Amino acid sequence: xxxxxxxxVTVGAVFSAEGNLTPKYIIWEDGRQFEIDRIIDVxxxxxxxxxxxxxxxxxxxGGTETFLFLEDTRWFVERRxx
Amino acid sequence: MDRTILHVDINGCYASIExxxxxEIRDKPVAVGGDVEARHGIILAKNELAKKYGVKTGExxxxxxxxxxxxxxxxxxxxxxxxxxxxxxxxFRQYSDRVEPFGIDEAWIDITGCSDRTGYEVADEIRxxxxxxxxxxxxxxxxxxxxxxxxGSDYKKPDAVTLFTRDNFRSKVWPLPVxxxxxxxxxxTRKLSALGITTIGEIAQAPVELLxxxxxxxGYVISSFANGRDSTPVALYDSESIIKSIGNSxxxxxxxxxxxxxxxxxYMLCESVASRLREQGLMACGVQISLRDSTLxxxxxxxxxxxxxxxxxxxxxxxxxxxxxxxxxxxxxxSVGIRAIDLIPASSPLQTTLFEPPxxxxxxxxxxxxxxxxRNRFGHYAINRAITALDPSLTNINPKEDxxxxxxxxxxxx
Numbered sequence: 001x002x003x004x005x006x007x008x009v010t011v012g013a014v015f016s017a018e019g020n021l022t023p024k025y026i027i028w029e030d031g032r033q034f035e036i037d038r039i040i041d042v043x044x045x046x047x048x049x050x051x052x053x054x055x056x057x058x059x060x061x062g063g064t065e066t067f068l069f070l071e072d073t074r075w076f077v078e079r080r081x082x
Numbered sequence: 083m084d085r086t087i088l089h090v091d092i093n094g095c096y097a098s099i100e101x102x103x104x105x106e107i108r109d110k111p112v113a114v115g116g117d118v119e120a121r122h123g124i125i126l127a128k129n130e131l132a133k134k135y136g137v138k139t140g141e142x143x144x145x146x147x148x149x150x151x152x153x154x155x156x157x158x159x160x161x162x163x164x165x166x167x168x169x170x171x172x173x174f175r176q177y178s179d180r181v182e183p184f185g186i187d188e189a190w191i192d193i194t195g196c197s198d199r200t201g202y203e204v205a206d207e208i209r210x211x212x213x214x215x216x217x218x219x220x221x222x223x224x225x226x227x228x229x230x231x232x233x234g235s236d237y238k239k240p241d242a243v244t245l246f247t248r249d250n251f252r253s254k255v256w257p258l259p260v261x262x263x264x265x266x267x268x269x270x271t272r273k274l275s276a277l278g279i280t281t282i283g284e285i286a287q288a289p290v291e292l293l294x295x296x297x298x299x300x301g302y303v304i305s306s307f308a309n310g311r312d313s314t315p316v317a318l319y320d321s322e323s324i325i326k327s328i329g330n331s332x333x334x335x336x337x338x339x340x341x342x343x344x345x346x347x348x349y350m351l352c353e354s355v356a357s358r359l360r361e362q363g364l365m366a367c368g369v370q371i372s373l374r375d376s377t378l379x380x381x382x383x384x385x386x387x388x389x390x391x392x393x394x395x396x397x398x399x400x401x402x403x404x405x406x407x408x409x410x411x412x413x414x415x416x417s418v419g420i421r422a423i424d425l426i427p428a429s430s431p432l433q434t435t436l437f438e439p440p441x442x443x444x445x446x447x448x449x450x451x452x453x454x455x456x457r458n459r460f461g462h463y464a465i466n467r468a469i470t471a472l473d474p475s476l477t478n479i480n481p482k483e484d485x486x487x488x489x490x491x492x493x494x495x496x
Contacts, residue, residue: 003105004105043215044169044215044216045214045215046102046213046214046215046216046217046218047217048102048105048217049105050105051102051103051104051105052102052103052217053102053166053169053215053216053217072165
């Protein structure tokens with residue numbers, strides 16, 4: 001059975017002049033950087049898998065869709081563990 | 083036209099939030115409990131699984147563990163719960179500006195005239211949204227008054243919507259036991275039972291004179307409630323309720339055994355109360371202390387201050403005088419509290435006293451304001467009275483910031 005854990009990540013983001021916040025890339029724990037190709041959806045949501053709640057960005061990285069959460073001032077992803 | 087009022091209750095609020103944040107304990111019986119070491123060891127909230135074992139809010143953790151030996155207890159994280167409470171209220175406010183919180187995890191929403199949809203539809207949408215956005219379940223009651231709306235949110239839990247209408251309340255509300263009605267506590271339940279009244283329907287049908295005779299004006303109030311005649315409004319969001327008193331109490335990490343012990347703890351509490359008085363621009367004309375001894379016997383005493391004040395040493399002097407007058411230390415004290423009462427605006431004119439030059443009073447006030455500022459900038463522990471260093475085990479509390487808002491009275495909206 002695969003489970004998910006909450007993995008906090010470093011995120012590079014742009015604040016526009018209008019005040020919008022757009023995440024641009026994620027830096028993984030091992031230092032690898034992944035560009036965010038597209039933001040598909042933004043909404044408030046809870047993460048039952050990782051345990052938390054905040055603003056959920058549905059993003060596409062290298063053809064894969066995944067969730068990126070902004071909880072207060074920290075970003076996290078639901079990292080799958082087997 | 084009838085009103086449409088929702089009452090939303092976050093199910094097992096603290097425990098649900100802890101279970102959301104700790105997926106590994108989600109499928110186990112979980113309770114949020116106070117710190118046993120600091121002697122705050124009671125159950126504050128439990129999840130559905132713990133509820134099945136009969137774990138009850140308010141009982142001691144050791145009692146709960148007798149019923150449910152594998153109960154997992156986690157310490158409370160109030161800032162996290164307050165964040166969820168705010169987020170939930172932000173959702174409610176999208177449906178109406180009449181949102182009245184009742185404690186941290188409950189609120190009434192008056193959606194009369196706010197939507198083309200039925201109350202049930204809106205309630206169901208709120209239920210789904212809170213779960214999807216915050217990850218916790220709520221139960222919602224929908225009715226034409228606040229009392230029945232609240233009954234509805236208790237009627238079916240968790241994750242449910244209950245509708246009480248003028249057509250169905252007799253068949254659904256009336257069979258419920260009297261204690262489900264707001265303001266029917268153990269004492270009233272006993273008195274009603276002596277009259278042979280055990281259900282809400284029986285209250286509704288009992289002659290109001292009889293209830294008034296036995297229960298005083300509350301007899302009339304609960305008779306109206308039981309008949310669905312409750313017209314108390316849902317307060318506008320953010321409408322500041324008039325502050326009637328400001329208080330702080332604490333259960334100390336060890337029992338207090340003498341005036342010197344109480345003196346230290348009262349200093350901590352008085353500083354917090356005085357600082358909150360100044361924040362609100364108020365002064366107290368009186369002080370009330372509450373004492374609970376090691377057998378849990380609790381009582382309160384109050385006295386007027388010589389002149390209105392928001393200075394901690396004035397409050398402290400009054401509290402200690404009350405203590406010395408009314409307590410002889412036959413038993414140690416487990417918990418003490420102080421409350422500033424009869425509040426007036428700080429701008430009120432003051433009658434100066436013969437015994438203290440007004441300049442000295444102004445100086446003391448300035449001193450306390452300076453302490454407030456130091457604490458605001460550098461934290462609560464940046465500056466402390468030397469007396470608190472005498473026994474750090476008693477003073478390792480920050481009553482002001484650890485202070486959490488508890489449910490307030492239902493009638494404050496009137």
